[in-house]
Every structure is written in C-alpha cells, then in structure tokens.
Amino acid sequence: MSSTFDTVANIIAETCDIPRETIKPESHAIDDLQIDSLDFLDIAFAIDKAFGIKLPLEQWMQEVNDGKATTEQYFVLKNLCGQIDQLVAAKSA
C-alpha cells in the first residue's frame, strides 16, 4: 500500500505540478487536489502504465452517477491505491 501510494503521489505531483508534500493518503483527488477530468486522464495513463492495469474509470463514474458509489470510494487516494492493489492482484492471480 505504501509503495502504491508513493508511486501514485509521485505521478500526481509530476503530472499536475502539485507539491509532493501536499499529497496525502486522505487527499481527495478532485475536492482537495483540484484535479480535473482531463488531468486525471494523464494520471490514469501513467497509473495504467506503471502498474500494468486499466483503471475502470468509466465504470467508476457510472457508479457515481447512478448513486451506487461515492467519489470518495475511488478518488480519495488511499482508496484509489486500494483499488489499484486489487487490480494488480487480480491481474497476477
């Protein structure tokens, strides 16, 4: 988890020019870090490449739009990292 977070935080810092020290596991990518949807595509691209996965962004947004999930479940960084770890585990299973 910690290494996943470090990788994700570094990607966000580099992609969005956000000071690395301000990026915390509790940070909400949209509400706290003010990352917009276009910048998040860059982040998703970098995460997909770094972890060899495909973040299911469309599914997540559909769930949020349908009221079946909250943005916190996917866009608070510790939760995002948990999702990444699950995707990585599923890939190698």
Next chain:
Amino acid sequence: MRLEYFQMVDRILALSIEQGHVRAAATVPTESPIFEGHFPDHPLMPGVLLIECMAQTAGWILLAQARFDRMPFLAAIKDAKLRNFVLPGTRLEIDARVLHEGSGFAVTKNEVLVEGTQVCSAEITFRILPFPASGVRDMLLAAAKRVEFPLEAIGHGQ
C-alpha cells in the same frame, strides 16, 4: 484534402486493429482561401491543421477499435513539434499508433512524413465517448467510404 471542410485525410493506406496502427495519405491542396491569409505571397499549410491531420488519422484507428460504436474526441496534445514548412501541393503520409487504450480514453503517437522525412509529430490524447448525434456517426461512415477505410475489417462490410 479539403481544408475548408476539415477533410484532412484522403485515403487510408494501411490499418491494423490488432497492432493499433494506421497510415493515411493526404495531399495539401494547391489552392485554398486559407492560403490567402496564411500567408499572402507565401502560402503555408498551417501547423494547427497538420496537428488536425494527425488527430483525424489517429481517429480512424480508434473508430476501428471501437467498431464505430463510440467516437474519439481530441482532448490533449503533447510534445507537438512542427519541424518543416509544408507547402501547397505536398503529399503527406500520416502515421498513428495507439500507445494506450484506457477506460474512456486513448493515447496515440503520431507523425506526418513528407517523402519519408518527419515534418511534425505529437502525442495525442482522446476521450472515447458515445456519438453525440446519429448524424455524426452517419457522416463518419460516409467519410470512411471516401477514404477507403476497410469497413469489412470491423464487420460493417458496406
């Protein structure tokens, strides 16, 4: 190529859905109202239109991969380099390769070649979204025939 109608691709030369690659040909027209302003006595193909050439070419492979069920929309252009002037009448070959198919987006690596020499390049990100109107899909299917897009490769066979 009809600049005023944003028809930047004349013909698909090669397309591989499996390899995520497309190559297209286009010839810059010798006359266009665009050259009256860009520039008087020194007509040049505008660099932004060369980028549009790359975006449209990449669009064909992304449409193919989506089986014309969804449509790519230009979202970001990175590392765009315009290396040489492109004059009216120049034949272009435009190459696009899919670097990444994400969820609802794709990233392509693109270049334009003149006689085998790269004149411009860029990495382009697209959002992949449902067609905003049925007329858009119809227009693209008609354009597919015009550019000799291999519709049979995606099961249309029209």
